[in-house]
Amino acid sequence: xxxxxxxxxxxxxxxxxxxxxxxxxxxxxxxxxxxxxxxxxxxxxxxxxxxxxxxxxxxxxxxxxxxxxxxxxxxxx
Numbered sequence: 010x011x012x013x014x015x016x017x018x019x020x021x022x023x024x025x026x027x028x029x030x031x032x033x034x035x036x037x038x039x040x041x042x043x044x045x046x047x048x049x050x051x052x053x054x055x056x057x058x059x060x061x062x063x064x065x066x067x068x069x070x071x072x073x074x075x076x077x078x079x080x081x082x083x084x085x086x
Contacts, residue, residue: 010040011054011062013086018058022065029070037071039063041078053083 010016021039028035039062041054059076066074076082 010042011058012042013052013054013058016062018061018065021062022069025066025069025071025074033070033072035071036073036075037066038075038077039066041076041081043078043081052085053081054078055086056082056084057086 011021025037028037039059041059042051043053044051059079059082063074063076
């Protein structure tokens, strides 16, 4: 899950590199985050954040990377 301020593009790239070293055909889904009653101070994942994370995962060697929960993505940052 792409939680703003907690999961950044570099972390996604490191995780993806680890997975790709095992098998580059493993599907990887990056999920958008939306705050609920427990996280009112966090924004929704931005489109930019999600697209950069997806690009980092592909650059790390994974072949099948998708962004899920696209309906939750915002243009806030």
